[in-house]
Amino acid sequence: MIVLDCMKKLQPPRAVRAVVDRFFMSFPYVGMFLRRFGQINGMKRDFEEVLKRGELTLVFPEGTRGNGKHFSQRYKLQRFNVGFLEIAFETKSPIIPTCVIGSEEQAPMLLNIKPIARLFGFPFFPITPTFPHLGPLGAIPLPVKYKIYYGPPISYHEQYDADVLKNTGKVRELVEEVKATIQDMINDGLAKRTGIFV
Numbered sequence: 773m774i775v776l777d778c779m780k781k782l783q784p785p786r787a788v789r790a791v792v793d794r795f796f797m798s799f800p801y802v803g804m805f806l807r808r809f810g811q812i813n814g815m816k817r818d819f820e821e822v823l824k825r826g827e828l829t830l831v832f833p834e835g836t837r838g839n840g841k842h843f844s845q846r847y848k849l850q851r852f853n854v855g856f857l858e859i860a861f862e863t864k865s866p867i868i869p870t871c872v873i874g875s876e877e878q879a880p881m882l883l884n885i886k887p888i889a890r891l892f893g894f895p896f897f898p899i900t901p902t903f904p905h906l907g908p909l910g911a912i913p914l915p916v917k918y919k920i921y922y923g924p925p926i927s928y929h930e931q932y933d934a935d936v937l938k939n940t941g942k943v944r945e946l947v948e949e950v951k952a953t954i955q956d957m958i959n960d961g962l963a964k965r966t967g968i969f970v
Contacts, residue, residue: 773872773875773918774788774790774830774870774872774920778828786828787810787827787828788828788829788830789812789822789829790812791812791814791830792806793814793836794813794814795894797813797814812829816855816859819831819855820859820862820863824863829865830870833852833853833947833950834849834850834852834853835853836895836896837851840881840884840895840896841881842881842882842883843876843880843882847958849954849955852947852951854943854944857946857947858943860929861929861932861934861936861937866926867950868922868926869922869923869950869954870920870921870923870954871954871957872919872920872921873918873919873921874917874918874919877914878916879900879902879911879913879914881900882898883898884897884898884899901914915969916969917969917970919961919964919965921957923957926953
């Protein structure tokens with residue numbers, strides 16, 4: 773939805789290359805489909821290359837932890853990985869905080885069957901109100917209303933020397949700042965929302 777939003781609203785429209793977890797890229801046909809639509813593997817080299825070319829790149833720092841949250845944890849950000857911040861420094865790229873309101877109700881996970889997930893090598897195996905009860909139809913998301921918010925760019929590479937990357941404590945502190953900014957945006961977006969389907 774973020775990719776479509778950027779193509780629709782930016783003047784001129786810009787394509788967004790999403791960094792997809794290696795787990796999803798490893799699926800037969802799924803990985804090929806994602807690559808054909810311009811998405812990139814979560815490998816550092818691929819991530820750096822598109823940023824150095826000046827392309828918009830979408831990354832979800834929660835990783836699979838964000839996808840595998842129980843419904844009770846909706847809109848509560850999980851621990852962020854630090855790789856996005858390190859690469860932003862190395863490529864001198866700004867970080868644009870982004871949040872989506874609505875996405876966490878489209879397929880609410882009520883239960884994670886961990887033994888089945890381990891059996892198939894999945895990070896989680898969700899039980900939702902429609903999956904697996906409705907079979908393949910259960911993968912269709914609920915018709916929720918999306919609201920997407922963008923914050924001002926954060927250019928840490930203009931505030932700090934690249935040597936800051938050697939200080940793991942400072943890197944974690946900056947990552948937590950980004951996370952807190954996005955969590956505040958989520959909280960504000962939820963406060964403005966009048967309903968899930970409207």
